[in-house]
Amino acid sequence: MNISDPTETFRQEARELLDLLEAGLLDLEQDPGNGDLINSAFRALHTIKGSGAMFGFTAVAEFVHEFETAFDRVRKGQSEATKALIGVALDAKDHIHRLIENPDRRITGGDVILSQLRQVVEGTPVEPVAPSPVAERTPAQKVDTTRLWRLTFFLPSDALVYGTNPLLLLDELAQIGPITVTALTDRIPDLDILDPEVPQIGWQVDIEADDPTSAIDDVFLFLRDSMELSLVPLERAPAAAIDLEEHTQLAAAPRAQEPAAVPVPPRAKAQEKAETDKPAASSLRVPAERLDELMDRVGELVIAQARLSQIAALSSDTALKTIAEELERLSSGLRDTTMGIRMVPIGSLFGRFRRLVHDLSGELGKPIDFITTGEETELDKTMIERLADPLVHLIRNSVDHGLETAERRAAAGKPAKGQVRLSAVYSGAEVAISVSDDGAGLDAARIRAKAEENRLITPETKLTDGELHQLIFAPGFSTAKEVTSLSGRGVGMDVVKRTIDGLRGTIEVSTRPGEGTTMTLRLPLTLAIIDGMLVRVGTGRYTIPLAAVEECVELPEGLEGQAKGRNFLDIRGSLVPYLRLREVFGITAPRELHQKVVIVSSGEGRVGLVVDQIIGNNQTVIKQLSKLHSDIKSFSGATILGDGSVALILDTAHLVASGQSYVDRNLNGRAA
Template identity: 55%
Template sequence: MSGFDDMGAEIFRQEASELLQSIEKGLMDLEATPGDTELINSIFRSMHTIKGSGAMFGFTELSQFVHEFETAFDDLRNGRAVVSKELIGLSLQACDQIGKLMDAAENTESDNQRILASLRQLMNPDVDHAEPDVPTEAVADPVEQPEQTLSGDVTTVIRFWLGVDALRLGSNPALLIEELRAFGDTKVRALDDRIPTLGDLDPTDCLAGWEVEVAANLSDDDIDMVFLFVRDEMDLTVERRGAKPAAIDVVAPVHEAKTPVVEQPAAKPAPAKPQAAAAPSAGETMRVATERLDELMDRVGELVIAEARLNALTGASSDPAMMSVAEDIQRLIAGLRDATMSMRMVPIGSILGRFRRLMRDLSTSLNKPLEFVTVGEDTELDKTVIELLADPLVHILRNSVDHGLETPEERLASGKPESGTIELGARYSGAEVLITVRDDGRGLNAQKIREKAISKGLMTEKDDLSDSEIYRMIFQPGFSTVDKVTELSGRGVGMDVVMRTIASLRGEIDLASELGQGTTLTLRLPLTLAIIDGMLIDVGGERYTIPLAAVEECVELPAVHAVGNGGSSYLNIRGELVPFLRLRHLFEIDSAPPDFQKVVVVSSAGGRVGLVVDRIIGNFQTVIKQLSQFHADLKFFSGATILSDGTVALILDATQLVALGRDVELRARREVAA
């Protein structure tokens, strides 16, 4: 396969993957609303698009399979079949098979025939399906002919001119004509009235037109399906002969500004020169490689650092002209930064479709009827966060169904509806996004978790922990309260993976549960991983950055705590005891501290802790630079940033520091209890 063909095949795989997700979503929606004809038509159009693109780029087996798939689905469009759970299940299996065919998987023929035979048997149970009816020219046959197109009294005459770039973009007029042949006897005539003289001719332009006379009364939907890929860039007229009265239909393109409608001419027009491409409309999109977006974000980050250095130089200067230029640059960089970050933002709904399929399969395999509800699908997150979030959510949802929801018998016995409910929601909260998974199942049993934690040596019988602290034991590596290991759970790996992944995203996990009522797990995630607001602090002459989203407040360190042994002590902040850590001791700084130290109170899912610092410098835009593999084992630091004077400041990991404060507090409790 040539480089151009390889590129075309890769583009097809990307677009087909998106269409498959659309089909799966449509199937799940159709199962809930079986009478929605618009959903059926939308699914059918997506199938047809995959089939046509597959044939164009050489995926013949895939195209043939999808042809049979859409033929079965066409019975739904024409009212010859009804939506059922079995049909949705088989259709989802067909989607999985299309994915395998896209990846050129081997030994797929038997699975193809098994799925298609099951579909045919389901749609037409009274017909013998021992010999699969696969047409020889399956790729050329777009749809089964609807009843309204079988009239021999009406002839449809279609005249079309493709866009000038059609051949360069891979369109094949012969395939379009072959699809029209499937509707009936056909006569084809080339139209050369738009071909210019030889001196003006570009051999790569598509300038010829075609007149196709079909002995059938084709509907507008039939024609739309044939020209689905090229409709935006073509001129198309339709004439129906033999109808009473005779009618000529002008089928308007979607973008009229691009492709003006050509009425059927009375005489040949003068040769037309290729039209210049119109400017893209506001709603159009284009594909950009992820690497290019990452590179652009890196460049913007460098600009933010350079801007900070310029501001520092400007502050030391009294030149009004320099200050004016610095302000303009600051405004332009802020706009560029916001625009670049917005390009990286992706709605969380882009990954919710796969979870609906997962929940349906889990419900069937575990025999636990459930309703899966999604809220806030338009909430946007950085694309990197979205990509890394998929696996943790799979673990959480599996646990919700396997451990959280009771069996139908148990639910009925406890007075609950037979069908459980699991809700996956997302919403903004300041500079964070909260992703919540909530179920109405049995809830967490604090006593059972406590006993398991004691048996594993994670705590002692003397430890007096709150229920919320006990619940967090489920995130410990290898921890599980399940006695029997199943295919879905029981090895204590899933929630450990969740904790480590969310921590790597600088996120936090909140967990709440009520025995017999259900469990709510909340992921707190930053909007972006590239640029954040940070608080710059000084400890022992070195500067560090704390993510501003983790900072609750700043207070003066009381004189009674000015000197200490470096361990954790407590501050009374509005009647609540808050442990604090001395960063000087943590970072092994021997010099004498200043007379007046500050305490920065930071919080995470595990609680909150005060960090004793020498000085608070201020708030700044912080460009995050990842630490190298040589520094992967460093605790308490999540990255680094470059300051306005070119020096490097490490970024403190609030989650790790809060966990350290909690551990010190637990050790102190144990010493007191002993």
């Protein structure tokens, strides 16, 4: 776990910047004239270029430089952010992503993208429009005959501490063009108050160059925000100071004889910085493993606290009782806070799908409105990561199968633009994420025909609508008449189903012919802690996730001694199969006289689990089982009980499935 690997840090940062860039480009497509969007995209590019070069990602830096140059024309208002441009820019963004992820491999295609980009940008010249802040900086003023520039700068007071060498900076400046350097010593204080670690000397550099702005910008890339810097063309009126960057406020042009006459008010600058860097200032990047460790520790604390409470409950010492209660309050608070740290708004995931829909829309020629709601809904980080793939499948399905073509929509009297909605909302201790479209809806007859063709059901099988819809999650099931590049191969929905099962979630399908389909995923808020019901089977204790428990009943006397073949319970008129956990687990210890049945459900199915004793409810910190036990499907994990011993957590989805197959075996056996 090398968390300080700088290239990895760069990669992470670059990934975020690329996400930002993508979001910006997509927004720009909706609002092509928005200067803020253009600038923020440009800034993201610029930072990637700078830090890429610093960490040795030269290919990235070179490519981004070209990209930036082309995009600069948009920024300056010489080109418009057309749809075509956004398209190429998105390709370019993908290319940068590839370059960053595989720095060692030679990745081709960059030149093609760049030439496309240049073509698009240069092919649509537009006159600089109304004088927006961006347009004011048209090169007409900048790239004229000015040959001599006066640069004045004071380094930030912490520059030396962070290893900046002013001489090297001057060397770099010298590479831009012939320079004349004058040291400005008027700020150096008396010797007795001089702090040798603070750079007191300012520099006045006269540079001969056509337009050194961006070159100088690069030299001071990492200092710019907190330093004083001004650049004036010497042969023009000194008032025409030129910003290096919009958000960096610069000193008013100093007169040549009075260098740095008007230092930038530091407060204003700090404020601006705070505005642009808000997320950086108020958040901290922590490796996920550390959070997992923290969670483990808190889990231990909760367990230790539970033991203390047990002891305190038996004791008559009031002081002990008081402190035990205090500790209980504190540790439950700590647990909630720690859980909160792991929660991430789902918006980070939704952002990715905008691009997906954008691309699909282009590929299939279906105009689509993609609407997301509930981005602020928070879910456990691991959960969000594992949701990405299933949601991709669902969205693809909606776009490809759900939405009709524009012509057919017109024929059906619907607006030509299809709608795909992605939303997240809390419901109880769960989060419901739904993907809905306003397309044709599921074709029940076709699903049925297909299922019969695939021998999933027989023509006689009677199914409710819900059961029929669940068939689309069967492996290899696809009703698409032709296989497109996107979907129709029948892989996907079963993967979705499996992933969601693995997250202890469920999928609901609701559809109305001609009006659309909604797929709703219901997921627990977290994977780390669940409420459990503690039961005993033989001498072992097991936890059943409480969310899956429907009810508990006593195993009727008459059924106890019965032979294996007829393990069904009559629960208010419906037959529920039951599994004797003693048999499943191969336990030989004598059974309890009055056995209990815990009815658990998963999706549509239900199964009764026969146990010796129901001990009670407990909060359970879930621990994953190691690879050594990953082949045992009846358990989804383990937990540590109040007395320090380990209890296994039953995998209800798996048990329900095995109960169901038991039913099938028996019913079919009887039918045959």
